[in-house]
Amino acid sequence: MKFNAMTAVAALMLAVPGVALAGPDDDKMVINGETEMTTKAPLPAHMEDANMDEIMSGWHFRSDETQALQMDDFDNPGMIFVDAGMDQWNAVEGSEGNSCATCHEGPESMKGVRAVYPKWDEEAGEVQTLAMQINDCRENNMGAEPYKYSGGQMANMEALISLQSRGMPVNVAIDGPAKETWEKGKELYYTRTGQLELSCANCHEDSYGMMIRADHLSQGQINGFPVYRLKNAKLNTVHGRFKGCVRDTRAETYKPGSDAFVALELYVASRGNGLSVEGPSVRN
C-alpha cells in the first residue's frame, strides 16, 4: 500500500517538469547583467487575424542552459564569429582598395541598421535584405567578389552588424513600395508546401509551444538572426534556415537570396516588429 502511494507521488513529481516543458517560459533576458531585452511584445497591427495573442522570441522555447549561453557575451559562441566579422570589416579587398572601414569607419556606424532590414531600396527599385546590401557594397563600392549569400563570411558580417543594434526593437516598414513584396511574403507564409503539406503557419502560428518529436516549436521569429546553432556549431542565416524548414516539409526549396525568400524574410521580420534585435543569438 505504502509502495503504491510512493509510486503515485513519484509519478506526480515526474509529471510536473513535463507540464513545465509545454509552452514557452517566462524568463527574463538580460545580457551581460545590464542590457534588458524585449522578448515578448503585443501583436503588430497587421497580425490582428493571426491565431496568437502575443509575439515572442524563440529564446523562450529553449532550455535554461541554452538561454544562459546567450545572456553572457563570453559564453555566447556567436561572438567568435563577430570577431571574425570585425577582421573582415577592416580587410581591404577588391579593385578600389577599400575596406568597409574606409567609408563606414567603425561598425558602430551600423547602429539601427539591422532593426529596419529588409527595406525598400529606391535606387534598386526592390526590397533589399541586409545580405543584398552588403554584397551591393562589396561589388559597387569595393570592386570585390560578393560573399556567398548564406555562407560563413556573410553570416560573420551580418552578426557584426546585428550586434550594433542589439536591444533595439525590430521595426521593418511594410507600407508604401514594400507592400507588394510583403503581400507576396505573406502569401508564401500561409501556403502549404511539400509532401507533408505544411505551411509556415501550421507549425509556427497554430502549434508553437508544442513538441514536434523532440523539438520545441517556436514562433519562427527571425529577430535573433544570425543564429549560432548548437546542432551545427556555426552561425546560420535567415535564408539558410528557411531552406532547412522548407526542406523539412519535403518540398523543393527556393534558393537563398531568391525573390521568394526575400519576400518571406520581409514578412517574417514584420511579424517580429517590437521584439529586440538579438543577433547573434544561441539556439539548439
Place this chain on the structure above:
Amino acid sequence: MAKGVRPRVKAPRSAEAGEVVVLKTLISHKMESGQRKDSDGNVIPRSIINRFTCEYNGAMVVDVEMHPAISTNPYFEFEATIPEAGDFKFTWYDDDGSVYEETKSVAVG
C-alpha cells in the same frame, strides 16, 4: 600557426585574499582531428591544441592534455583560490609548435 586563433579569458580584476574565483577561457581553433578526409579522399592532417595550462604567480592551477575528440573552439571553466595579488598566465600549445599566451592580473582588496 593555424588560422584565426584567438585566445580569450574572463577573470575578475580583483578579489578578496583567499577567495575562490571562476575563470573562463576560450580559444578559437578549428581542432582538426586528423580522422577526416577531404573531397578527394585525402586525410586532412591533424591540427589541434594538445595542452592547456594555467599558472598563478608561477604555481600550476590546471594542466590539461587534449586529444583529437575535443571539439572546435575549446572552452574551459574552472575555479582557483587567490592567496595574494598576482598574475594568471594562460598557455595553449598547438600541434604545429605555436604557443598562445594570455595574462590577467588580479588585485587583492
